Structures are given as structure tokens and as C-alpha cells.
Amino acid sequence: MENQNISDIIEAYLKQILADSQEVEIRRSEIANQFNVVPSQINYVIKTRFTIQDGYVVRSKRGGGGYIRIEKVKLLDNLDFIDSLVTAVGDQITRHDGLAIVRSLFEAGSINRREANIMLAAIDKSAINTGSREVDERIRARVLISILDHLRYES
Amino acid sequence: MENQNISDIIEAYLKQILADSQEVEIRRSEIANQFNVVPSQINYVIKTRFTIQDGYVVRSKRGGGGYIRIEKVKLLDNLDFIDSLVTAVGDQITRHDGLAIVRSLFEAGSINRREANIMLAAIDKSAINTGSREVDERIRARVLISILDHLRYES
DNA sequence: GTTTTCTTGACTAATATTGACTAATATTAT
DNA sequence: ATAATATTAGTCAATATTAGTCAAGAAAAC
The missing domain is CATH 1.10.1200 (Non-ribosomal Peptide Synthetase Peptidyl Carrier Protein; Chain A)
Known part of the structure; x- marks a missing residue:
């Protein structure tokens, strides 16, 4: 393992969940809190590591009960x-x-x-x-x- | 899934009834009570989730015996x-x-x-x-x- | 030393919740 | 009949609760 920054750690955490299930749903502030980073860093991690090229589709909703959902999709050939x-x-x-x-x-x-x-x-x-x-x-x-x-x- | 907002829950409740029947008629205050929200939240749910674009027509009546009726619209040709x-x-x-x-x-x-x-x-x-x-x-x-x-x- | 990536936070946007006020309809009293 | 009252639903704006964007500075990689 190389020197891991916090973005890598959050990425690994999410991908570990995705290893077992098709999708993961988070509350942005909760994850930010858990890893002690500002909420917008979660957006950064998603934007740089969960793109469609990587085989992920991300949906989200704001407001009460808001969430970010990352879904693993089956890429075509x-x-x-x-x-x-x-x-x-x-x-x-x-x-x-x-x-x-x-x-x-x-x-x-x-x-x-x-x-x-x-x-x-x-x-x-x-x-x-x-x-x-x-x-x-x-x-x-x-x-x-x-x-x-x-x-x-x-x- | 686990942290749904109450508006989504009310929406799901109404749509579940509409899955079996063509329309649903409610008393606003009863539903508000049942889900422990203010009555106007029922209007919010209807306005955001049961529009004509969604395929629903809503009629209502005020006063004694008042109601809100949500009807699934039959599509024309x-x-x-x-x-x-x-x-x-x-x-x-x-x-x-x-x-x-x-x-x-x-x-x-x-x-x-x-x-x-x-x-x-x-x-x-x-x-x-x-x-x-x-x-x-x-x-x-x-x-x-x-x-x-x-x-x-x-x- | 320069370029890229990461981290941070101020500002923005979307959605949900609440309640005060209004409007329509029904019921009751006169 | 008409007026007063009760009983509903509607509107709107304030507030709360989330997530998104962007740009600046820091750190890492090259």
C-alpha cells in the first residue's frame, strides 16, 4: 500500500461496501463526519473516483431525507x-x-x-x-x- | 431506503392504494394526523408528486364532508x-x-x-x-x- | 520549480417541513 | 331566507435540511 490520502481511504470504504452489494446510499454529512473531512470532499471523491467510465452511476437528492446513492452498473462491451x-x-x-x-x-x-x-x-x-x-x-x-x-x- | 423523508412515505402510501384502485379519496386532516404532519404537507406531497405530468388528476372540496380525491388519469390515444x-x-x-x-x-x-x-x-x-x-x-x-x-x- | 491532486470553506441550489392566514362549503341559529 | 358559525381545504412565505459548485490554498508528484 502506498501512502494513502483521505480521499483514497473514503474511496476504499465505499468500494468495499460495493463489493458486497449493488449500490450504496450515504448521507453526505455523515460520511464527512465519520472521516473528519468537510462535506464537499465527498463530492470530490465521487467526482474523481466513481465516474461512469469506472462503471458507477451516482444519483442524489437534497433536502430532508437527502442522500447520495452510488450504483455499480454493468458496462457494455x-x-x-x-x-x-x-x-x-x-x-x-x-x-x-x-x-x-x-x-x-x-x-x-x-x-x-x-x-x-x-x-x-x-x-x-x-x-x-x-x-x-x-x-x-x-x-x-x-x-x-x-x-x-x-x-x-x-x- | 432507511432514512426516507415523510413526504416520500405519504406518497408511497397513496400510490399503494392507487395500485389497486383507480382513485383514492382522503380527508386531509386524517392523513396529516396519521403521519403526524401539518395538514398543508399533504398539499405539498400532492403538488410535488401527483401532478398531471405524473398522470394524476386531483379534485377536492372544502367544508363539512370535504375531501381530496386523487385519480389516475386514463391516457388518451x-x-x-x-x-x-x-x-x-x-x-x-x-x-x-x-x-x-x-x-x-x-x-x-x-x-x-x-x-x-x-x-x-x-x-x-x-x-x-x-x-x-x-x-x-x-x-x-x-x-x-x-x-x-x-x-x-x-x- | 512546475504541475497535478487534494483539502477546505464560502456560497448556492434543491427539497422538505411548518404554521399563519385565506377561501370554500356545510351546518346551525335567527 | 339570511346570518353566524363550524368545518373543511388552499396558499404562501419562513425556516430547516440536505447536497452541489467553485475557487483558493496546501500538499504531493513529477
């Missing part, structure tokens, strides 16, 4: 492909190139025609049209990547 | 249904209400789980996040309506 598309999208993308991304998914068999059409509708000009082409391209990129990330696992 | 959702979306919509829209589509059988997840990814915070809540809500509305419009043609 198209990960490298999705990765390459995410890279291709980058942080902004034209409609034309977005169309090509969706077509790639369809032709690879990752999505069917109906799903492709839903994706196209989501990045269409009628959907994303703020008046600034640059802003539109950034939003389109994020919408696409958000969808691509969901195609990584079974749901 | 697909076109009218999508029309009603488009109307419900309007020109801006919160994530919470957007979620309810997608859930309605799913529960109505208009889309399957995979399609629902694609839609949710498209309107997620990770996808639409310009820094202005108002702008986000407008974009979210347009993305949703664009997808809803495409769902008309295909079915």
Missing part, C-alpha cells in the same frame, strides 16, 4: 467505441458532425432507428437554437456526450 | 397524449417536470426504458447547463418538444 465518439464530439460540435456521430452509432448497431431519431431530434436546430452558433455547438456537444455516457451501460 | 405533453412542457420546463414528462411517456408505453434513458440524458443537468437557469429551462423545453414531435411521426 462498446466502451472503446463510445470513448472514441466522446473524444470526437469534444466540447463543441456542428449539427453536421453530430449527425455523423449518431449515424456511427446506428451503423455499429449500438442504437436502433428509433433511438437514432430521438437523438437527432435532441440535437436538431429546432431543439438547440440560442442565436449563437458557438453556444449551440457547445450545448449540442454536452447533450451528445450525456447520451453517449448512458449508452455505456445496461439500464 | 397517442396523438392527443403527446399534444397534452407538449402543452405541459410549454416554452420552459424544470428538470423535475421534465423527468415527469419522460416518466409519463414511459408509463404510457410510448417509449421503452432505453428510449426514456436517452431522453433523460438529453435533458440532464450534465447536458444542459449554460449557467442561466432560465436559459436552461428554455433549451430543455425545446429539446423535449423536438423529441416529442418526432415521436408522433414514428408510431
Whole structure:
């Protein structure tokens, strides 16, 4: 074992629970208290160590009875492909190139025609049209990547 | 699971009754008493969890013999249904209400789980996040309506 | 010495709970 | 009939209870 910082320790704690069960639900302040760190460090640990690339989906709720729930998901075998598309999208993308991304998914068999059409509708000009082409391209990129990330696992 | 808030518990209680019957009729003060909350919390639960987007219609009467009646709505044919959702979306919509829209589509059988997840990814915070809540809500509305419009043609 | 990662806390956002006040309807008294 | 009273539900704003974001400084890695 190398020199472990507290983030690593919290990560290990959560992953140990996840070794036995499909998901773990915590109250942020409780865990923060338990490990004697500020609450926002829990967000840091989750953001850096429980990403979708790692095979985790995180949901949360604020307010009374709030929680953070980390779920282990079964990743599909198209990960490298999705990765390459995410890279291709980058942080902004034209409609034309977005169309090509969706077509790639369809032709690879990752999505069917109906799903492709839903994706196209989501990045269409009628959907994303703020008046600034640059802003539109950034939003389109994020919408696409958000969808691509969901195609990584079974749901 | 273990630390649910009382609003969730009341929601679950009502929905359990609605699982067996088309509607449920309550006396507000009785339920408030039963769950040991103030009466107006029942209004909160209904307002946040039994909206028309969720597929419920609520009627009530004040005065002696007053009641609150929650009815599970029978969905119309697909076109009218999508029309009603488009109307419900309007020109801006919160994530919470957007979620309810997608859930309605799913529960109505208009889309399957995979399609629902694609839609949710498209309107997620990770996808639409310009820094202005108002702008986000407008974009979210347009993305949703664009997808809803495409769902008309295909079915 | 520079860059990356970690830690911290101030500020923000979402959701839940509560209660004072209001409105509608029913019942009773005149 | 009409007015007064009782009995419901509705609205709204204040407060409480959570989690999220972001940026600055510290520590570690390179």
C-alpha cells in the first residue's frame, strides 16, 4: 500500500461496501463526519473516483431525507467505441458532425432507428437554437456526450 | 431506503392504494394526523408528486364532508397524449417536470426504458447547463418538444 | 520549480417541513 | 331566507435540511 490520502481511504470504504452489494446510499454529512473531512470532499471523491467510465452511476437528492446513492452498473462491451465518439464530439460540435456521430452509432448497431431519431431530434436546430452558433455547438456537444455516457451501460 | 423523508412515505402510501384502485379519496386532516404532519404537507406531497405530468388528476372540496380525491388519469390515444405533453412542457420546463414528462411517456408505453434513458440524458443537468437557469429551462423545453414531435411521426 | 491532486470553506441550489392566514362549503341559529 | 358559525381545504412565505459548485490554498508528484 502506498501512502494513502483521505480521499483514497473514503474511496476504499465505499468500494468495499460495493463489493458486497449493488449500490450504496450515504448521507453526505455523515460520511464527512465519520472521516473528519468537510462535506464537499465527498463530492470530490465521487467526482474523481466513481465516474461512469469506472462503471458507477451516482444519483442524489437534497433536502430532508437527502442522500447520495452510488450504483455499480454493468458496462457494455462498446466502451472503446463510445470513448472514441466522446473524444470526437469534444466540447463543441456542428449539427453536421453530430449527425455523423449518431449515424456511427446506428451503423455499429449500438442504437436502433428509433433511438437514432430521438437523438437527432435532441440535437436538431429546432431543439438547440440560442442565436449563437458557438453556444449551440457547445450545448449540442454536452447533450451528445450525456447520451453517449448512458449508452455505456445496461439500464 | 432507511432514512426516507415523510413526504416520500405519504406518497408511497397513496400510490399503494392507487395500485389497486383507480382513485383514492382522503380527508386531509386524517392523513396529516396519521403521519403526524401539518395538514398543508399533504398539499405539498400532492403538488410535488401527483401532478398531471405524473398522470394524476386531483379534485377536492372544502367544508363539512370535504375531501381530496386523487385519480389516475386514463391516457388518451397517442396523438392527443403527446399534444397534452407538449402543452405541459410549454416554452420552459424544470428538470423535475421534465423527468415527469419522460416518466409519463414511459408509463404510457410510448417509449421503452432505453428510449426514456436517452431522453433523460438529453435533458440532464450534465447536458444542459449554460449557467442561466432560465436559459436552461428554455433549451430543455425545446429539446423535449423536438423529441416529442418526432415521436408522433414514428408510431 | 512546475504541475497535478487534494483539502477546505464560502456560497448556492434543491427539497422538505411548518404554521399563519385565506377561501370554500356545510351546518346551525335567527 | 339570511346570518353566524363550524368545518373543511388552499396558499404562501419562513425556516430547516440536505447536497452541489467553485475557487483558493496546501500538499504531493513529477
